Amino acid sequence: MSKQTDDFFKNIISHAKEYGFVFPSSEIYDGLSAVYDYGQLGSELKNNLKTYWWKSMVQLNENIVGIDAAIFMHPTTWKASGHVDGFNDPMIDNKDSKKRYRADQLIEDKIDRYAKDGKTDKAEQLQKELDDALNADDLARLKAIIEEHNIVCPISGTKNWTEVRQFNLMFATQMGAMADGAEQVYLRPETAQGIFVNFLNVQKTGRMKIPFGIAQIGKAFRNEVIARQFIMRMREFEQMEMQFFVRPGSELEWYTRWKETRLKWHLALGADPAKYRYHDHAKLAHYANAAVDIEYEFPFGFKEVEGIHSRTDFDLKQHQEYSKKKMQYFDPEINQNYIPYVIETSIGLDRLFLTVLANSLVQEDLSTPEKQDSRVVLKFHPAIAPVKAAVLPLTKKDGLPDKAREIMAKLKLDFNLQYDEKDAIGKRYRRQDAIGTPFCITVDYQTLDDDTVTIRHRDSMEQERVPAAELGRIIADLVSWNNLLEKLI
Ligand code: ATP
Numbered sequence: 001m002s003k004q005t006d007d008f009f010k011n012i013i014s015h016a017k018e019y020g021f022v023f024p025s026s027e028i029y030d031g032l033s034a035v036y037d038y039g040q041l042g043s044e045l046k047n048n049l050k051t052y053w054w055k056s057m058v059q060l061n062e063n064i065v066g067i068d069a070a071i072f073m074h075p076t077t078w079k080a081s082g083h084v085d086g087f088n089d090p091m092i093d094n095k096d097s098k099k100r101y102r103a104d105q106l107i108e109d110k111i112d113r114y115a116k117d118g119k120t121d122k123a124e125q126l127q128k129e130l131d132d133a134l135n136a137d138d139l140a141r142l143k144a145i146i147e148e149h150n151i152v153c154p155i156s157g158t159k160n161w162t163e164v165r166q167f168n169l170m171f172a173t174q175m176g177a178m179a180d181g182a183e184q185v186y187l188r189p190e191t192a193q194g195i196f197v198n199f200l201n202v203q204k205t206g207r208m209k210i211p212f213g214i215a216q217i218g219k220a221f222r223n224e225v226i227a228r229q230f231i232m233r234m235r236e237f238e239q240m241e242m243q244f245f246v247r248p249g250s251e252l253e254w255y256t257r258w259k260e261t262r263l264k265w266h267l268a269l270g271a272d273p274a275k276y277r278y279h280d281h282a283k284l285a286h287y288a289n290a291a292v293d294i295e296y297e298f299p300f301g302f303k304e305v306e307g308i309h310s311r312t313d314f315d316l317k318q319h320q321e322y323s324k325k326k327m328q329y330f331d332p333e334i335n336q337n338y339i340p341y342v343i344e345t346s347i348g349l350d351r352l353f354l355t356v357l358a359n360s361l362v363q364e365d366l367s368t369p370e371k372q373d374s375r376v377v378l379k380f381h382p383a384i385a386p387v388k389a390a391v392l393p394l395t396k397k398d399g400l401p402d403k404a405r406e407i408m409a410k411l412k413l414d415f416n417l418q419y420d421e422k423d424a425i426g427k428r429y430r431r432q433d434a435i436g437t438p439f440c441i442t443v444d445y446q447t448l449d450d451d452t453v454t455i456r457h458r459d460s461m462e463q464e465r466v467p468a469a470e471l472g473r474i475i476a477d478l479v480s481w482n483n484l485l486e487k488l489i
Helices: 003-018 040-059 076-080 103-116 120-135 139-148 192-196 199-205 251-268 314-323 349-360 400-411 425-435 445-450 468-479 482-488
Strands: 022-024 036-038 064-067 088-093 100-102 165-168 172-175 183-186 212-221 236-246 276-280 290-298 301-310 329-331 336-338 341-348 361-365 374-378 389-393 417-419 439-443 452-457 463-467
Touching (some): 003 022, 003 349, 003 361, 036 040, 040 212, 040 236, 040 482, 100 103, 103 120, 103 139, 120 139, 192 212, 192 236, 192 314, 199 212, 199 236, 236 251, 251 290, 251 301, 251 341, 251 482, 276 301, 290 349, 301 349, 341 349, 349 374, 389 400, 389 425, 400 417, 400 439, 400 445, 400 468, 425 439, 445 452, 463 468
Parallel strands (some): 064 212
Antiparallel strands (some): 022 036, 088 100, 172 183, 212 236, 236 341, 301 341, 439 452
16 A cells, blocks of 8 residues: 555544444453444435335335345255355464464465566466465465565564465354353354345245345354454354346346446446446356456555346255255246346445445545645545534624524434534534535524525535525435435436
């Protein structure tokens, strides 16, 4: 990371903390590694991002419905899905620093370094070696690569490594009061399985006809070997997943369609399209016949935000085998029973949150020849902004606060607002800019005479005078979900 991008990333983290978006979990006890709490504004923003996703899936598509499955599932679920046996990361410890690493990430860091130093041949060669070792699940080979390429521990600087071992990422706990008789259950590592096991419940009770989708938002847990980069890689995080069930043979057509739809969804939030790219998987999971990531250019490079996977009939077939319950669908159009194929779209809400912060945080230079000036603004799309408008009496006296409260009392039935009468008006505008409030409504002396107020627009900083009675309609138009959703159809 260059110094400039490193500083930008640090700014995002400190801004998120300072203004109540994201706090380290249980901070008074020095935090818990890779676990974060969303504060008063962060939880509003997160809820708005969920609403945007949910509406785009469930409201815009007649053939997609949403569910909310439990975090705990029957343990056989995870046998069937392959997570008990295969949801592993290769880890390695440095004996001097006692630090633990993911072997593949150590090698990837080396590839990045080769590439940065202009040694592209070496970078490509090492990438191939890594892919081959991962494909073959060859842990000894990973260790050998680390040694051959002189990869040292970033802390101790030594090559005193342990063997590479597999580490299962699922958190396990006991269900039931008696430790002896209790059953081992897992905190789900993905939300998708809650959808697969409910496939027939939803299909039958909702009289769904293929193609159809089931959407879900919920927490997932992974005991990541190393967690880094703020809310990018967490041990408790939130996913928004949709499984789309299709007729076998039509899956690649749907895959292409969802791939395009999902990128459009990200871009509608207003980001620079150059910040996004597709990354096709070179190595496909054994059950997938196509897979792509939507990557965003974070300050630390392009990284996955969302995955779109063509998962064939793998999951439903596995559940049919392990549960001995038929997972078939009768297709009346072709008069056939079959296990549907599945296209999955899977996005991490926390990573999305980070893209939105990174896209929105700007430091603007407002200097004039007479005076140096700048401001920090979060330029959220108005529909996802945590606070829609601030109501600000120009002064604390002469009945202006009462008038402002009267205006606020009506508007708060529809919108999340803030009231602020402390400090000079300019300072209050800046406070609202820093939390991304799209509109400031100022109540001044003229308001007492003619019931008009000024609206100041966050991005242009322009002000216009409007009748207070019109405010509800004006704000509703500007923050409407419609402004985002219409870009998707
Ligand atoms: P990565 O390769 O970065 O570990 P993944 O390929 O394991 O991710 P998936 O299993 O495809 O991720 O999960 C779908 C989405 O869930 C990812 O695109 C990402 O946005 C999110 N996600 C996965 N792991 C984490 C995590 N530890 N913290 C936050 N979000 C995560």
